[in-house]
Amino acid sequence: MELWYTEKQTENHGITSKITRTLHTEKSEFQDIAVIDTVEFGRMLTLDGLVMTTIRDEFVYHEMITHLALNTHANPKKVLVVGGGDGGAIREIIKHPAVEKATLVEIDGRVIEVSKQYLPEIAGALGDPKVEVLVDDGIKHLADKADTYDVICIDSTDPIGPAEGLFAADFYQSVYRSLKEDGIMVAQTESPFFNAGLITRVNKDISEIFPITRLYLAAIPTYPSGLWSFTMGSKKYDPLEVDETKIPEYPTKYYSPRIHKSVFALPKFVEDLIK
């Protein structure tokens, strides 16, 4: 018997991947959580039937939601991840020697526990002494954290379900307040091919709050269309003014100092989304 997992990434298009077995399924307070073992991408975490991460291609997303901001900020000591219960963003953040404390605020504690159990390569860093793990609503967490963080990464699920509020202008205002005077935020902002309207709207919202707004892209095979966007809002530092030759080499597989600026050079149809 052949088992295939199929995700309808849009109403009319999706990916399909052969699996060897289902390792875990549960319905948490917030969502359906599953871990399946795929032949092509290894273990895969899905939430409400959508691929969150896989062993084989997780490096792209986790490196790209973190290192751009961290290598743009002059001294990122306190870093917050909102969402990101699998721990992959945290793993990348603590590669930076400047980081003194990395805080994870994940609304669904079960995502953290399931990731620790089934995706230890990704979640392993959650036990690091520099890491603080909070099971809480990111929106609530930021409400009383004025002037606290150097970098905030919004590592959310799609803008339906529990993460909807993480794509709202009000939330970006709250993020702005919680950042120090030279702070930087970065959010995953979906696919330019399938979520053009969202990218335009988020870019507008963030640029009305932050003096510097930058969109960049990365290639993620298991995400819709394979092309993914991230939007950065910065109070002071411009990622395009970083001296790439001074960025140290970290143990990464996608990010490197040599792509730090090039990922902001956008295909014309993506440029047009944020004009």
Add this chain to the structure above:
Amino acid sequence: MELWYTEKQTENHGITSKITRTLHTEKSEFQDIAVIDTVEFGRMLTLDGLVMTTIRDEFVYHEMITHLALNTHANPKKVLVVGGGDGGAIREIIKHPAVEKATLVEIDGRVIEVSKQYLPEIAGALGDPKVEVLVDDGIKHLADKADTYDVICIDSTDPIGPAEGLFAADFYQSVYRSLKEDGIMVAQTESPFFNAGLITRVNKDISEIFPITRLYLAAIPTYPSGLWSFTMGSKKYDPLEVDETKIPEYPTKYYSPRIHKSVFALPKFVEDLIK
């Protein structure tokens, strides 16, 4: 009744897309040719069951297999496309005013005819007076064409079936001979995620023949992994030494002067393939 087209892009992973109807199927002398109408990507041409191009995302591939080389060459008058029977590469090539003659050499005349009938947005340029269409084997065509072309684009199918010979070192030798003294070739060279070995081998072969070899990437949703590579071999001009500010704006949707150099900045795992 819902109809879905599923392509196994590897043995264990693929895409699936809802279709409204099958517009055409035939078995030509060389391969199975089909045109289906998908809801997400519009009309889609498949050869031997693999997606060649779709109305919605064809712009990426066709712009990216042509404009990089054409804007690197100082004066591309005579341009050859090997394969590319859908006509999309030719459409982009004749956007360049320097081009006096664009020749298409496609082994399967039925691909040309089917594309003209069902994909006129892509194949329409094949009727342009600057365009010469030859139904012939690209390898045979080049055999007696020493010192003839300024740019040669190898717009092939995958390296199995009719296009196998277009990925061989012997063929690249022949391409070298057929280029003028400052000529440039570019070939589509599959996905860095799924065809790593091929990219490494082709890069080595081309760099043993051409003084300048450069790999670049583009995001194509309907191609395996969504990330696609192109390998350029150049006798004289280096795409990285082009003055981007002097590249004119063409009517394109993906390529722009602003990404001309950035697409050569490679994710670390891709850099590692060609070290």
